Amino acid sequence: MEKVKVVVRYNNGRLIKGFTQDFFPNRNRFHLFSADSPSGEAIDISMNELKAIFMVRDFTGDSLYKEREKYIEGEEVSGRKMEVTFRDGELLVGSTLGYDPNRQGFLSFQQIPKATI
Numbered sequence: 194m195e196k197v198k199v200v201v202r203y204n205n206g207r208l209i210k211g212f213t214q215d216f217f218p219n220r221n222r223f224h225l226f227s228a229d230s231p232s233g234e235a236i237d238i239s240m241n242e243l244k245a246i247f248m249v250r251d252f253t254g255d256s257l258y259k260e261r262e263k264y265i266e267g268e269e270v271s272g273r274k275m276e277v278t279f280r281d282g283e284l285l286v287g288s289t290l291g292y293d294p295n296r297q298g299f300l301s302f303q304q305i306p307k308a309t310i
Contacts, residue, residue, distance in 0.1 A: 200247040201225060201238060204280075209236070210252045218298030228252055240297065244279060261286055261303075275301060 196212040203209075212231055216223040224235035262284055264274060272290040279285070287301035 196226070198228075198249050198252065199225070200249055200252070202244045202247070203242055204244050211236070216246065218300055219296055221297070244281075245285075260284070271302065277301065 194214045196214050197216065199211060199213050199216065201209045209225060210228040211225040212228070213223055213225050221240050223238050225238050226235055227233060263286060264270065270288040272288040273292065275287055275289050275292065277285040285301065287303045289299055289301050292299045
């Protein structure tokens, strides 16, 4: 399996950027290779300790980027629209193809406005 760039955010605010090859939202654990030493030893990550995992294009980020808080009227999305409010109050708006409240995890896709791509 190909390595995927991810940013892992823990419940306590800790953040690790790296690569994974074995992440599945319905599993309890996965391995992360830190971006600081990608050829180093894998870190064993427990899903119970995490707030979220973000699959990203790059690790640079954009300090000016403002997360969207709602969909535009009539905007087409793949799957069902969803809104996630984390325990710390952060809001994430996206869509999902397979949310099941009885499963441990789910995937949410964020719609990026065409002007920012």
